[in-house]
Amino acid sequence: MDKTYHISSYCQIKNSSISLDGKLLFSSPIQEFQPFIKSAAQHLNTNYSKFYKMDNLSKLAFLAADILLKNAELDSNTEHNIAIVLSNKASSLDTDRTYQTSISDPDNFFPSPSVFVYTLPNICIGEISIKHQLHSENCFFIFDSFNADHLWINAQSLLRQQKAEKVLCGWVDFDDKNYEAFLYLVEENGIIAHNPNEIKRLFKTWQT
Amino acid sequence: MTKCYLSYHNITSSLGFDTHNVFNQLKNKKSGIQLVEDSTRFYKPFYGAVIPTETLEAKFRILESKNEFTRLEKMLMLSLSKTIKASGIDINTRVGLIISTTKGNIDVLEDQNHFPKERAYLGQLGQIIKDYFRFKNDALVISNACVSGILSVAIAKRYLQEGIYDHIFIIAGDLISDFVLSGFNSFHAMSDAPCQPYDQDRTGINLGEAAVSVLVTSDKNHLSDDAVEILGEGSCNDANHISGPSRTGEGLFRSIKSAFKEAHITPNEIDYLSAHGTATLFNDEMEAIAFDRLGLNQTPLNSLKGYFGHTLGASGLLETVIGMQSLHQNTLIASAGFKTLGVSKPLQIITETTPQKLQTFLKTASGFGGCNTAVLFRKVS
Numbered sequence: 001m002d003k004t005y006h007i008s009s010y011c012q013i014k015n016s017s018i019s020l021d022g023k024l025l026f027s028s029p030i031q032e033f034q035p036f037i038k039s040a041a042q043h044l045n046t047n048y049s050k051f052y053k054m055d056n057l058s059k060l061a062f063l064a065a066d067i068l069l070k071n072a073e074l075d076s077n078t079e080h081n082i083a084i085v086l087s088n089k090a091s092s093l094d095t096d097r098t099y100q101t102s103i104s105d106p107d108n109f110f111p112s113p114s115v116f117v118y119t120l121p122n123i124c125i126g127e128i129s130i131k132h133q134l135h136s137e138n139c140f141f142i143f144d145s146f147n148a149d150h151l152w153i154n155a156q157s158l159l160r161q162q163k164a165e166k167v168l169c170g171w172v173d174f175d176d177k178n179y180e181a182f183l184y185l186v187e188e189n190g191i192i193a194h195n196p197n198e199i200k201r202l203f204k205t206w207q208t
Numbered sequence: 209m210t211k212c213y214l215s216y217h218n219i220t221s222s223l224g225f226d227t228h229n230v231f232n233q234l235k236n237k238k239s240g241i242q243l244v245e246d247s248t249r250f251y252k253p254f255y256g257a258v259i260p261t262e263t264l265e266a267k268f269r270i271l272e273s274k275n276e277f278t279r280l281e282k283m284l285m286l287s288l289s290k291t292i293k294a295s296g297i298d299i300n301t302r303v304g305l306i307i308s309t310t311k312g313n314i315d316v317l318e319d320q321n322h323f324p325k326e327r328a329y330l331g332q333l334g335q336i337i338k339d340y341f342r343f344k345n346d347a348l349v350i351s352n353a354c355v356s357g358i359l360s361v362a363i364a365k366r367y368l369q370e371g372i373y374d375h376i377f378i379i380a381g382d383l384i385s386d387f388v389l390s391g392f393n394s395f396h397a398m399s400d401a402p403c404q405p406y407d408q409d410r411t412g413i414n415l416g417e418a419a420v421s422v423l424v425t426s427d428k429n430h431l432s433d434d435a436v437e438i439l440g441e442g443s444c445n446d447a448n449h450i451s452g453p454s455r456t457g458e459g460l461f462r463s464i465k466s467a468f469k470e471a472h473i474t475p476n477e478i479d480y481l482s483a484h485g486t487a488t489l490f491n492d493e494m495e496a497i498a499f500d501r502l503g504l505n506q507t508p509l510n511s512l513k514g515y516f517g518h519t520l521g522a523s524g525l526l527e528t529v530i531g532m533q534s535l536h537q538n539t540l541i542a543s544a545g546f547k548t549l550g551v552s553k554p555l556q557i558i559t560e561t562t563p564q565k566l567q568t569f570l571k572t573a574s575g576f577g578g579c580n581t582a583v584l585f586r587k588v589s
Contacts, residue, residue, distance in 0.1 A: 126577035
């Protein structure tokens with residue numbers, strides 16, 4: 001018989017607030033993303049100096065993933081095969097625009113390798129993998145809007161083919177001043193059934 | 209488990225506009241890399257493999273008279289139209305579409321580009337391709353750095369095996385833009401001569417542009433003469449560095465292991481290894497270490513970057529389609545630019561294009577973000 005899989009936890013970051021499993025974890029009156037995410041990282045004891053060098057998209061994805069993976073209380077002495085499947089609409093366009101500005105004026109031509117490296121959406125998966133030492137399956141998809149069906153298909157495939165024990169899935173989008181992260185962990189254990197309707201329901205719980 | 213195959217295909221590249229011609233160019237030792245002295249592309253001359261604009265425009269006009277498409281869209285549409293036509297497949301609800309690209313229409317961000325800046329959204333690119341060919345399903349866009357092209361094959365296989373679609377068309381493409389040229393240049397990763405993968409004198413990459421399309425199907429009634437079966441795949445992260453490869457080749461090692469495990473085969477059953485070989489010092493060394501750890505030292509290996517340059521999100525699919533031709537024509541293609549081994553582990557680099565009976569090949573790729581992908585293919589008997 002086929003195994004069934006569950007959503008064991010989920011984390012959302014938007015509107016200067018962070019929630020874990022639907023419960024408010026942190027909120028701030030600061031509207032602007034950069035000071036907000038910095039104060040959130042300090043408040044949540046992220047303790048990771050590389051965090052401050054990341055671009056906006058990576059900070060957003062990293063913090064949501066860090067909250068989920070710390071909450072999962074994984075045994076640090078064993079390897080964890082946790083695949084990462086992320087998606088968004090704006091790819092790395094936030095950093096792409098910054099980079100393009102640095103090369104658009106021939107008299108002011110300052111391309112920076114430390115900016116250029118973040119002009120790929122999957123860099124945030126690399127950042128999460130480094131911190132949590134996940135040598136696992138990973139893929140970044142671009143959708144016009146949140147797409148529960150495709151995330152579900154990819155997670156199911158990875159788990160059923162035994163390419164992963166758990167899958168960290170979700171949506172992490174940063175565009176202009178707008179940002180939103182919704183990440184969730186899929187595994188055998190858990191209460192919430194892993195299916196597109198439940199994924200959509202959880203995504204919408206915080207939509208205003 | 210559902211068997212999946214790579215079938216009809218097209219390569220639109222600096223070396224030609226269909227796979228057959230492109231492969232003949234490789235057999236004739238022709239490289240698409242040249243010194244490009246065009247200040248509208250980059251402020252200084254660079255070695256790269258560009259698609260001649262006049263030829264692209266002329267060929268596109270035969271397909272479509274409306275001129276409302278970007279350069280990349282024209283490349284993708286030209287390539288995909290040929291693959292769809294060759295396949296004879298009716299685009300119904302059981303047919304999926306995957307688009308693989310790292311930067312898509314990134315050139316629309318340039319001030320002088322007359323297309324709206326919104327065209328840089330990859331979802332828009334997906335919608336344009338979907339609408340033009342009247343796909344019933346939305347495009348699935350994969351943007352996972354330089355493994356995107358080969359990762360798309362792995363993802364397509366998973367969708368077929370999950371029973372979501374019966375057929376999937378993959379179209380992969382990227383441009384040589386000011387954006388990527390200046391970026392790789394800022395990393396000091398660009399070679400000031402034609403690139404030399406695995407050679408002791410290698411100094412970096414050349415960029416290239418290409419669009420490559422392929423049909424992935426689970427239906428044996430839709431196979432081309434040169435079709436291959438997808439035996440196994442894996443895509444594992446280095447968890448080491450965002451812009452440099454792992455010194456132990458950990459992610460690549462695990463990706464290949466995962467593909468072998470699924471395929472139930474061992475390294476000595478591989479007849480040909482189509483590697484990534486960008487010709488940067490660190491990438492080629494990392495691959496040599498990973499291949500050595502897996503006992504792939506004696507497997508004939510090449511990098512095709514010396515012919516096409518690094519075509520980013522297209523490269524993995526481009527090199528896979530060439531691998532299909534190598535199997536079909538039982539021909540190992542020489543690794544262009546290679547003379548003397550310049551990595552710390554022995555590798556069996558193909559130095560002369562040679563006829564050889566081939567059944568099975570392994571395609572690998574690695575990219576920024578620590579990503580790696582390996583996929584195993586076998587000739588359909």
